[in-house]
Amino acid sequence: MGILSVTTLLTLGIGCGLLVGATFGLAKAYAVLGLLWLSTIGLPTSIGVAGVAALWGRFPPVAGMAGFCVVAAFAGLALQVLSFVAAWHGLRTWKRPIAVATWWRIAGAGAILLSLTTAGLWMTQPRPAYPADVIDGHAHLFGDSGWPPTHNMGCGLSPSQRANASYGVLSRLLGLPKSGNLDEAYIQALVTQVRGARRVIPGFRVVLLAQDSRYTAQGDPDWANSTVYVPNEHLFRVVEHYPDSFIPCPSINPQRRDSEAELAKCVAHGARVIKVHPPTQAVDPSDPRFRAFYQRCAQNGIRVMVHTGTEHSAPIASQRFGDPRLLELALSEGCTVVAAHSATRAFFDPPSEDHFRSLVDMMRSQPRLYGDTAVLGCLARWRCLPDILRSPAASARVLHGSDWPFPANALVFWNRLHPLTLLDLMAEKNLFLRDFRLKQALGLPPASFTLAADVLDVGRGATRVYGP
Numbered sequence: 118m119g120i121l122s123v124t125t126l127l128t129l130g131i132g133c134g135l136l137v138g139a140t141f142g143l144a145k146a147y148a149v150l151g152l153l154w155l156s157t158i159g160l161p162t163s164i165g166v167a168g169v170a171a172l173w174g175r176f177p178p179v180a181g182m183a184g185f186c187v188v189a190a191f192a193g194l195a196l197q198v199l200s201f202v203a204a205w206h207g208l209r210t211w212k213r214p215i216a217v218a219t220w221w222r223i224a225g226a227g228a229i230l231l232s233l234t235t236a237g238l239w240m241t242q243p244r245p246a247y248p249a250d251v252i253d254g255h256a257h258l259f260g261d262s263g264w265p266p267t268h269n270m271g272c273g274l275s276p277s278q279r280a281n282a283s284y285g286v287l288s289r290l291l292g293l294p295k296s297g298n299l300d301e302a303y304i305q306a307l308v309t310q311v312r313g314a315r316r317v318i319p320g321f322r323v324v325l326l327a328q329d330s331r332y333t334a335q336g337d338p339d340w341a342n343s344t345v346y347v348p349n350e351h352l353f354r355v356v357e358h359y360p361d362s363f364i365p366c367p368s369i370n371p372q373r374r375d376s377e378a379e380l381a382k383c384v385a386h387g388a389r390v391i392k393v394h395p396p397t398q399a400v401d402p403s404d405p406r407f408r409a410f411y412q413r414c415a416q417n418g419i420r421v422m423v424h425t426g427t428e429h430s431a432p433i434a435s436q437r438f439g440d441p442r443l444l445e446l447a448l449s450e451g452c453t454v455v456a457a458h459s460a461t462r463a464f465f466d467p468p469s470e471d472h473f474r475s476l477v478d479m480m481r482s483q484p485r486l487y488g489d490t491a492v493l494g495c496l497a498r499w500r501c502l503p504d505i506l507r508s509p510a511a512s513a514r515v516l517h518g519s520d521w522p523f524p525a526n527a528l529v530f531w532n533r534l535h536p537l538t539l540l541d542l543m544a545e546k547n548l549f550l551r552d553f554r555l556k557q558a559l560g561l562p563p564a565s566f567t568l569a570a571d572v573l574d575v576g577r578g579a580t581r582v583y584g585p
């Protein structure tokens with residue numbers, strides 16, 4: 118029993134190690150060794166974990182990340198025990214001794230099989246070409262120059278946001294300093310990766326998002342309940358510095374006292390789209406008090422990007438605000454709306470929080486409603502891109518977006534990728550390229566990679582100059 122627990126623990130450890138490695142970019146040799154273990158000695162545990170993952174979150178009582186980890190580990194152990202018992206029983210009942218020559222024949226056949234498999238994999242690996250233009254329609258600008266920040270001036274991350282698990286992963290991924298001002302280090306990490314992407318896709322551009330705070334009932338900044346703040350002024354400073362790479366997407370919480378004045382300022386800066394994040398900003402987008410704000414957006418041709426679906430990377434007011442049906446008001450006032458993340462959920466979220474079907478139903482009657490693929494290449498969203506690909510209505514209406522710096526993870530799509538493509542993507546360190554190449558390999562429509570040019574009206578190939 119001891120050796121079985123050790124095998125299962127080792128398999129779980131190697132599996133977790135590969136997931137972390139695929140997040141940070143893992144040398145192919147390590148990935149091959151790890152995957153060989155998972156698909157041979159650790160296969161029963163792998164099947165147990167994958168089987169539980171396939172069922173998790175599909176039925177009402179079966180949800181939650183902690184529950185998944187426990188049940189998946191036990192299912193893996195149970196299968197590992199069963200398979201070892203069966204193998205042990207088989208060996209004991211094997212009567213005839215095996216001659217040395219037979220062992221050599223088995224080894225020779227194995228070597229030939231391995232060579233043929235390797236050659237076959239190499240010959241069948243798809244080698245897709247890079248397009249000249251790609252617009253990543255959803256990437257984040259973050260920063261922190263102290264909390265609470267100065268309104269309309271400085272970026273900030275609250276102590277609770279810095280304590281969130283996502284912060285530790287992202288700051289390691291981008292090599293950010295542990296303390297002090299993050300603004301400059303973040304911009305450098307961002308620009309370095311955009312330049313890396315532009316070396317292979319010359320016309321690669323990124324829609325860069327600011328992040329407004331929460332506001333009190335009177336419309337004043339509510340720092341006590343906010344956790345992330347990136348003012349539009351900071352966004353415009355960055356975009357004006359790198360106009361060939363970035364398209365600005367300022368963020369306006371419609372609850373702020375000066376929401377219409379802020380919108381006018383963004384229009385003057387050349388913005389074509391704004392972002393609202395209902396769960397973190399504690400905003401119900403269907404609140405009739407926002408009608409005039411939406412009307413002003415529509416009059417100015419400003420597209421409204423709204424977070425939809427569940428949110429796990431920051432403290433939130435309510436998952437209820439991720440329901441796309443709350444966007445009816447903005448649509449009825451004539452806005453073009455991008456439902457960021459296509460109203461999807463993580464695989465461990467309860468089924469009641471899955472609004473993807475509602476979004477697809479709405480798309481049938483709302484020609485100005487779009488989705489995006491932001492964060493859908495990440496670890497916990499492995500069901501979402503296949504759902505989009507199965508829906509012609511949705512796949513024709515999604516903008517490509519990475520949600521940079523939230524990292525795509527190819528390992529959770531292992532059964533949909535050519536093994537060598539999987540290794541390539543696990544090794545890719547540029548998060549923009551990893552996300553784009555993953556979605557290209559999974560078969561997202563080529564049009565989705567430039568759809569933002571038309572939907573957000575930011576032009577094709579041309580560089581706009583942004584400024585007041």
Ligand SMILES: [Zn+2]
Pocket residue numbers: 255257491520
């Ligand atoms: Zn995002």
